[in-house]
Amino acid sequence: MLKSKKLLFFTLCILLFSACQSSPVIVSETGQLPEEESRDFAFARPGIRSKDELTVVFSRHNMELDFRKSYFASEAQLFTGIYEGLFTYHPLTLEPVPALAQSWELSEDRTQWTFTIRQNARFCNGDPVRAEDFRAAWLSMLDPSFEAPYSSFFDIIQGAKDFRNGIEKDPDKVGIQALDVRTLVVKLNSPASFFPRMLCHHSFNPIHDSMINMENWSSPVSNGPFRIISMDEESIILHKNNYYWDHNAVELNKITIKFPGNADEAAHLWNYGEARWIAGEVNIDALTDLSGIQYNVMFATHYYFIRSEHAPWNDKRVRRAMTLVLPWEELREIYFLPAETLIFPLAGYPTVEGISEPNYEEAHSLMAEAGHKNGEDLPELVIRITPSRDAQRVAIIMANAWKEILKFNVRVEVIPFNMFFDSFKDGGFTVSYITWIGDFADPYAFLQMWKSDSNLNDALFSDPDFDALIEKSMREEGETRLGTLAEAEKLLLDRGAVLPLSYTPALNIIDLREIDGWFPNALDIHPFKYLSYRAFSPLPGIAFSGSKYHF
Numbered sequence: 001m002l003k004s005k006k007l008l009f010f011t012l013c014i015l016l017f018s019a020c021q022s023s024p025v026i027v028s029e030t031g032q033l034p035e036e037e038s039r040d041f042a043f044a045r046p047g048i049r050s051k052d053e054l055t056v057v058f059s060r061h062n063m064e065l066d067f068r069k070s071y072f073a074s075e076a077q078l079f080t081g082i083y084e085g086l087f088t089y090h091p092l093t094l095e096p097v098p099a100l101a102q103s104w105e106l107s108e109d110r111t112q113w114t115f116t117i118r119q120n121a122r123f124c125n126g127d128p129v130r131a132e133d134f135r136a137a138w139l140s141m142l143d144p145s146f147e148a149p150y151s152s153f154f155d156i157i158q159g160a161k162d163f164r165n166g167i168e169k170d171p172d173k174v175g176i177q178a179l180d181v182r183t184l185v186v187k188l189n190s191p192a193s194f195f196p197r198m199l200c201h202h203s204f205n206p207i208h209d210s211m212i213n214m215e216n217w218s219s220p221v222s223n224g225p226f227r228i229i230s231m232d233e234e235s236i237i238l239h240k241n242n243y244y245w246d247h248n249a250v251e252l253n254k255i256t257i258k259f260p261g262n263a264d265e266a267a268h269l270w271n272y273g274e275a276r277w278i279a280g281e282v283n284i285d286a287l288t289d290l291s292g293i294q295y296n297v298m299f300a301t302h303y304y305f306i307r308s309e310h311a312p313w314n315d316k317r318v319r320r321a322m323t324l325v326l327p328w329e330e331l332r333e334i335y336f337l338p339a340e341t342l343i344f345p346l347a348g349y350p351t352v353e354g355i356s357e358p359n360y361e362e363a364h365s366l367m368a369e370a371g372h373k374n375g376e377d378l379p380e381l382v383i384r385i386t387p388s389r390d391a392q393r394v395a396i397i398m399a400n401a402w403k404e405i406l407k408f409n410v411r412v413e414v415i416p417f418n419m420f421f422d423s424f425k426d427g428g429f430t431v432s433y434i435t436w437i438g439d440f441a442d443p444y445a446f447l448q449m450w451k452s453d454s455n456l457n458d459a460l461f462s463d464p465d466f467d468a469l470i471e472k473s474m475r476e477e478g479e480t481r482l483g484t485l486a487e488a489e490k491l492l493l494d495r496g497a498v499l500p501l502s503y504t505p506a507l508n509i510i511d512l513r514e515i516d517g518w519f520p521n522a523l524d525i526h527p528f529k530y531l532s533y534r535a536f537s538p539l540p541g542i543a544f545s546g547s548k549y550h551f
Contacts (some may be wrong), residue, residue, distance in 0.1 A: 051533040052253040054515075058267045059280030060259040061418065063236070064226075065217040067202040068141050068148045071456070073437055073524065077279060079202040079526035081238055081255060082222040086115055086134075086184075089198045089529045092519040094441055096196035100129060100206070100223075100245070110191035115184045122243035123208050124227040129177035133206035139171050140212055141203060150203035150439075152454040155193065156474060158187045165453055190475040197440040225250045225300075226528040234259055238528075251532035270509055278509035278519070279526075292511040296520035297337065299344050300437040300504035301446070304394070306496055307430055309460040312378060316463070317366040319496025323355055324363035325405040326499070331397055334390070335502035342489055343443050344503045344522075348479065350486040354500065355493055360405060367406060375407030383410065384429035386417045391433065394501070398431065422456045434458065435504050441522060443485040444473070450492055463496045 012096065058077075064070040067079055068355040080088070086101035102118040121129035140156075141148045142164040154160040158175030162168035175187030198204065208221035218231055225247065226238035241247065258275060260266045267286035269275035284293075306322065308314045332338035340354025364373075372378050383399060385391035395412045402408040415423050424432070438445035449456040452467050469488040473481050492498050506524040517530030 015300070025074035028535070050494050052251065053256070053266065054252055054254070054277070054531060054533075055256040055258060055269070055275045057260060057269055057275045057278040057280050057282070060233075060261065063231075064113050065220055065231075066214075067205055068137075068146065068150075068207075070202070071149045074280065076202055076439075076525060077528075078236070078257065080224070081225040081226040082220065082228060083202055083205045083251060084224045084244075085199055085205045086117075087196050088529075089200050089523070089525055089527055091517055091527050092521065092529075094160055094200075094260075094521050094523055094525070096200050101199075110193075111188045113186045113188070113195065115186070116486065117182045117184065118245050120245045122221070122245065123221050123223045124241045124243055125208075125221050126137050126243050127205050127208065127221075128181070129223055130181050131184040132181075133208065134184050134204075135176045135178045136209065136212055138176055139174065140207070142174065147455060148203070149455050150201070152448055152451060152456065153198060153201065153203055153439075155448075155451075156188050156190075156192050156198075158189055161453070163547040170292075182217075192474070193477060194440070194442050194444070197442060201439045226252075226255060236298075246529075250529055252528070255270045257278060276510065276515060282509055286525055287509070289511075291513075292509045294506075294508040294510055294512070294520055296506050297344070297522070298437055298504055298506045298524050299441055299445075299522040300341055300433040300435060300506075300524075301344060301500055302397070302433070302504050303339070303342060304431055304433040304499040304501065305459040305497070306462070307427070307432070307459050308462065308497065309427065312370065312372060313430055313489075314462070315370050316495040317370040318372065320494065321366040321370075321406065321496075322362040322402060323496045323499060324359045324366075325401050326358060326398060327401060328356055331394060334393075336505060337503040339500040339503045342492060342498050343446050346441065346443065349443060350488050352489050352493070363406065375409070378408060381408050381410045381431065382413050383411045384415055384423065384432040385419075386420050387414055388417075394433070432458075437504070437523060439523070443482065443489065444470075447485055447488050447492075450497060459497055462490075463495065465495075466491050499511060 058074045061072065061074070063078065064072070066074055067075075067083060068077070070079070084099045086099060087096035088099040090097045100117050100121045101115045105114045106112070110233045111284055117129060117131055122131060134216070138154060140146060141151050142154055142160055144164055146164045151164045152161075154164065159168055159173045160175070163171065163174050168174075177185040179185055182431070206223065208223075209220055211217070219228060222228070222241070223244070225241055225244045227241045229237040229239050231237070236257040238257070239251055240253045244250065258269060258270060263281045264284040264286055266278050266280060266282040270278055270282070270292070271288045273288070284290075306319050310320070312318045328340075340356050341352045343349065343352070345351070367373055381402060383395045385395050392412075392414075399410040399412055403410050413429060423429075436446065436449070447470060448454055450461050450466060451457065451470055452464075460540040466488055469484055469491065473484040473488070476484055506520070508524070510518055512518060514534055516532045516534045518526050
């Protein structure tokens with residue numbers, strides 16, 4: 001999942017509210033202010049007029065509502081409101097929670113999953129959600145002409161890989177069957193205990209039959225707890241979907257997603273109470289109330305990569321030499337969570353030795369072995385970045401090392417952010433960067449991107465040894481599987497495909513004394529379904545002691 005909001009790296013300090021020097025404001029146990037003071041309380045939260053409406057701020061970009069084409073984090077957050085699959089994320093643990101799957105059975109060999117869809121599962125127009133709506137949606141994801149970013153996620157299903165690569169033309173050869181209206185059968189290549197976690201991802205959602213070939217998704221026939229009422233460049237308005245199977249558990253009736261023009265406008269929306277959650281870029285210095293800052297580690301990594309499409313960059317010796325001359329300590333020194341590996345350490349995942357220091361002697365030996373001693377016969381190396389200050393810092397450090405030590409001819413190319421990721425498709429560069437959030441808490445969420453035929457393989461990395469390790473892991477379970485995946489990650493690092501710099505923290509602005517159902521988590525995903533206002537929220541700086549709130 002590509003992170004779309006710009007993250008601010010800063011050290012959080014303990015904030016003391018010492019400006020309030022007036023007499024204490026007394027609040028009763030029921031949360032009611034004395035009558036003469038209730039008017040002041042109303043002004044304290046000017047944007048809250050209703051406890052069933054919530055306004056959220058996202059960074060501005062062109063939102064893709066066809067989830068088959070999407071890979072931005074802000075879109076994934078929106079999709080928690082308007083779409084739903086067989087499973088969804090638990091808001092705290094991120095463990096899979098049954099959604100449209102009422103029940104399921106697993107075959108004795110653990111490769112066939114039979115799902116029964118809830119009888120009251122409906123799209124927002126009242127039509128039932130059928131097993132065929134899942135099958136048709138998933139097959140459309142696998143259509144080679146569609147080029148869905150996450151289509152390689154389906155490779156664990158029998159026949160899916162050959163179908164999406166155009167080797168197999170018959171969709172009936174793919175292990176996805178709709179036995180009847182409510183019974184969906186999925187046959188896997190091998191046991192995969194993490195399959196329900198994958199099914200939480202939006203790429204596994206059903207699609208209403210009217211939307212399968214629809215180009216305009218501005219008003220999708222969706223099936224989640226909310227539906228889109230209107231959408232423009234400034235905002236998206238969601239209303240509660242009364243056809244949703246679990247609508248009685250949804251407390252909000254309206255969600256407004258705003259797209260301010262810049263970080264200062266986002267801060268203004270927070271300061272004046274219009275927005276109660278900022279999930280995008282914001283100017284921290286402009287916030288008058290800092291009590292809502294939520295900062296937590298994510299299952300995410302900020303890294304650079306070497307595009308391996310053409311010679312000499314497709315030579316692992318050249319790529320490794322490039323990594324061995326970089327001043328890694330200098331590159332990582334400003335980051336709160338410097339990263340030497342691609343995958344943030346997970347419980348049970350073996351420790352992988354990352355890249356930590358240069359080795360000039362080995363680098364020169366590798367370049368000579370590859371036939372490029374002193375930079376001979378090398379094309380121009382282009383580092384493509386956005387206008388961000390940190391990207392420019394990193395690019396200059398990398399460029400200087402490659403010029404001075406390996407005698408490369410290096411050019412830094414700056415692309416506007418709104419064109420940056422689309423430019424990956426056009427090529428014309430050697431090195432670039434990305435911040436990636438794992439779509440589920442498993443190393444495969446990162447490693448599957450580097451398979452030779454993955455649609456998420458922006459580096460165009462192709463290594464039969466790596467592909468073999470990933471295929472091997474698909475037939476394994478538990479510690480054995482994690483060991484194989486760790487071996488695959490080590491190969492990526494050793495062969496210079498990926499240059500990790502930092503594990504990425506999540507920054508959100510939301511007052512958890514006011515909003516319920518929102519929890520910091522490793523994917524920075526917060527399903528809209530669970531959000532609500534708490535019964536009472538004290539003003540910033542008010543604490544509860546005994547039977548009264550006081551400053």
